[in-house]
Amino acid sequence: MELRFQCSRCPAGILVDPLETGEETIACPNCKAEVSLAIGPDIRAGGPVEACCVCGSHEMYRRKDFPQRLGVLLVAAAAIASLTFYYFGMVIAAWAVLAASVVADLGLYYVLPRVTGCYKCGAIYRRAAPNPRHGEFDLAIADKYK
Numbered sequence: 001m002e003l004r005f006q007c008s009r010c011p012a013g014i015l016v017d018p019l020e021t022g023e024e025t026i027a028c029p030n031c032k033a034e035v036s037l038a039i040g041p042d043i044r045a046g047g048p049v050e051a052c053c054v055c056g057s058h059e060m061y062r063r064k065d066f067p068q069r070l071g072v073l074l075v076a077a078a079a080i081a082s083l084t085f086y087y088f089g090m091v092i093a094a095w096a097v098l099a100a101s102v103v104a105d106l107g108l109y110y111v112l113p114r115v116t117g118c119y120k121c122g123a124i125y126r127r128a129a130p131n132p133r134h135g136e137f138d139l140a141i142a143d144k145y146k
């Protein structure tokens with residue numbers, strides 16, 4: 001499992017594999033602050049993440065491991081290419097580009113792994129067992145912690 005979170009004392013991002021190191025306290029590589037992680041026995045046994053190891057919050061979500069900005073960029077690029085083809089009278093090509101972008105989008109959706117995230121502190125868990133109780137990312141819940 002890979003855990004990425006932000007140091008509570010400084011803006012540094014910390015990346016650890018708590019299962020590999022077995023450590024419950026991680027020293028921030030930037031400010032050397034000790035951050036204690038609550039890694040329960042269920043997580044050690046490969047079970048799903050119930051509560052955030054960093055802040056203890058139970059409000060967590062699952063989402064695709066895909067940078068949102070890249071997705072927006074891909075859609076924008078497809079739209080521009082499509083409009084360009086359309087402008088030059090290549091209607092079939094214009095539709096083909098749009099269709100290809102939709103297929104690529106769907107393909108990525110199924111191929112990409114899921115990550116578990118914490119609403120409260122923003123910690124991201126990769127390669128953790130999925131927890132069926134965690135829903136898709138919900139902006140309404142995320143707003144509560146802003």
Ligand SMILES: [Zn+2]
Nearest residue numbers: 007010028031
């Ligand atoms: Zn720090």
Ligand SMILES: [Zn+2]
Nearest residue numbers: 052055118121
């Ligand atoms: Zn958290």
